Amino acid sequence: MADETTNQGIPAPEGASHIIETDYEIGQDNFETQVGPFGLDIHNPVFLISALSIMAFVAYALFAPGSADAVFNGIDPSDTCEAGAFCDLGMRAYLTSNFDWFFLWSANIFVVFCLFLIVSPFGSVRLGGKDAKPDYGYPGWFAMLFAAGMGIGLMFFGVLEPVYYFGTPWGDEPLGVVRPFTEDGALIPENVAAARRMALAATSYHWALHPWAIYAVVALALALFSFNKGLPLTIRSAFYPIFGERVWGWTGHIIDTLAVFATLFGLATSLGFGAQQANAGLEYVYGLPNNVTVQVILIIAITLVALGSVLRGLDGGVKVLSEINMGMALLLLLFVLFAAGAATIMTGFGKGIVAYFQEVIPLSIPHGREDTGYMQGWTAFYWAWWISWSPFVGMFIARVSRGRTVREFVTCVLIIPSLVCVLWMAVFGGAAIEQVIADPAASAVKAQVIDSYNPPLSLFAMLEGLPFAAITSTIGIILVIVFFVTSSDSGSLVIDTITAGGKVDAPVPQRVFWCTFEGLVAIALLIGGGLGALQAMVISTGLPFTVILLLICWAILKGLIQERRNS
Amino acid sequence: MFKRIMAPVDLAHVERLGPALDCAADLAKHYGVPVVYVGVTSSLPSQLAHNPEEFGQKLAAFAEAEAARHGVETSAHTAIAHDPTTEVDDALMRAIDETGADLVVMASHVPNVMDYIWPSNGGKLAEHAKCSVMVVRS
DSSP, X not given: OHHHHHHSOOOOOSSSXXXXXXXXXXXXXXXXXXXXXXXXXXXXXXXXXXHHHHHHHHHHXXXXXXXXXXXXXXXXXXXXXXXXXHHHHHHHHHHHHHSHHHHHHHHHHXXXXXXXXXXXXXXXXXXXXXXXXXXXXXXXXXXXXXXXXXXXXXXXXXXXXXXXXXXXXXXXXXXXXXXXXXXXXXXXXXXXXXXXXXXXXXXXXXXXXXXXXXXXXXXXXXXXXXXXXXXXXXXXXXXXXXXXXXXXXXXHHHHHHHHHHHHHXXXXXXXXXXXXXXXXXXXXXXXXXXXXXXXXXXXXXXHHHHHHHHHHHIIIIIIHHHHHHHHHHHHHHHHHHHHTOHHHHHHHHHHHHHHHHHHHHHHHOOSSOSOHHHIIIIIIHHHHHHHHHHHHHHHHHHHTOTTOBHHHHHHHHHHHHHHHHHHHHHHHHHHHHHHXXXXXXXXXXXXXXXXXXXXXXXXXXXXXXXXXXXXXXXXXXXXXXXXXXHHHHHHHHHHHHHHTTTOSOOOHHHHHXXXXXXXXXXXXXXXXXXXXXXXXXXXXXXXXXXXXXXXXXXXXXXXXXXXXXXX | OOSOEEEEOOGGGGGGOHHHXXXXXXXXXXXXXXXXEEEEEOSSOXXXXXXXXXHHHHHHHHHHHHHHHHTOOEEEEEEEOSSHHHHHHHHXXXXXXXXXXXXXXXXXXXXXXXXXXXOOHHHHHHHHOSSEEEEEEO
């Protein structure tokens, strides 16, 4: 009896959405077993290939660090390479300097595509079918979008980037804007306004529409093909319109494995670097020793909290932590805003938005530019970085976005986070630039960003110039750590779902495995070296993923057309 | 003694639920009360259904089949969890209130060492639910 009901093909509900009819059954390639007391339900072969190849690459980075560095970072011990050759630049810089035009144009296409979706009739398609209700309210939803997507970047680059563009002595001025300092570090007052304006515009360019359009494209594709078309929630489903039934075979295995790969290494390497940043902050503020032992303890602590979070699940863990995180970040933002002078900063924010809209087109056109330091070293690097993170962030955004219309979805993923990012940069960067202008010689920010380049300390140097520095720096360190936890737990959920073939009800030990594995990879790379090489490798995956994302835009259009035809 | 029996079912593993399902039906017959079958799903496509509506249809078909097999009155109730791996217990706790059941009959595996770390769903429900809970080992 029971068997009849479970195996019968019951027709889909009428009129709600356009279900793709496929012979594939979710979980058909899965391997259910019991290892000791652990129940497992894993996708064969994606789980195995990902886990084994990740171990192989960690081993490569650990046992041949010189070679890995040479390939990916272009660190050449023998110093025999010609300047600009592949072996001089390494894979990452080679890609960002030779394919800068491709990255920039692709990102522009994603922005235009998203804006088109907002105004087109496709905007009315609802994710999850006509009558779907949103799973999450706005506050929880936004908190999760941010915490997974770029929370940690805001902490790291909020002060660093605006100040760097404002006063870079290394020739990375965006669009060749004038420098506000003379060679010996004295301020040139008449250049300040122009440099500050361009600093905010150029920073906002990297954090506003373009990155969020990249995330929105991936997230929309996954949400559409999963919630409306009934395909499993894994990256391969977005390719169904392109490859057809082949996505359930090796084509799909490779796509999913690549996504797991980029996500795990992206998380593990930034976990390693994040531990170094938190440690640098702890040393700066409390004089704690800055060494591998402290960093390993930090990684273990972060992993344990992330583990607790994934064990409590999406609603009880990840969402709660994201909300706490956003609450703390908001408090810090308000504090910096008022401590540094709300009137000045908000004027700067207004000017920043205007400058962004004036400069976004010149900044996003890769031809006839002299500022290659900015365009290749920063913009193309950022685009590759956002794109290599997009499978993870996109999949997580998709999972929490059911019940929104396409228009609401794109608006909320594109416009609102962009505004918040610009505000954040205007407040943190604006406050820091004020400090630099007020007294260049005594400014700790100038010392850490312009005089010597010490990125992890830029935030703490800015907070030092404001009241209650001890308290706010502590909050800053906690925020850095909690932002890592929220990336780590959402990342583990995503990897677990992909390696379970799109099942979201796989046994608990699997997500424990991925979360722990990520911490172990980070520790191994931290102790053995190779963090830089593997991070460069992850960013290098940005190039193939860009091609994939362009194909996805087409798949989305095709999917939306069918969706409208059916309703 | 009881007014309504709730029987949580995992449609993907119905073959393991035999004793619990029989027990629920026998008790329903004994007390002359209906059984409500509760299934937990996420809003994402699963191996069973493309969406919660389709899941609900399958669950209803299952409930009807059980009614025919045991000759008791049955109904179906779909509980949605965002993250079924960890939120099955909460979803079932909510379902007890929503269905107004005063007895839960559910299957559970024989406990092993892992139950000290992650208690079974049946164990958790027995510990926290206000109504009676009968855990049937399979």
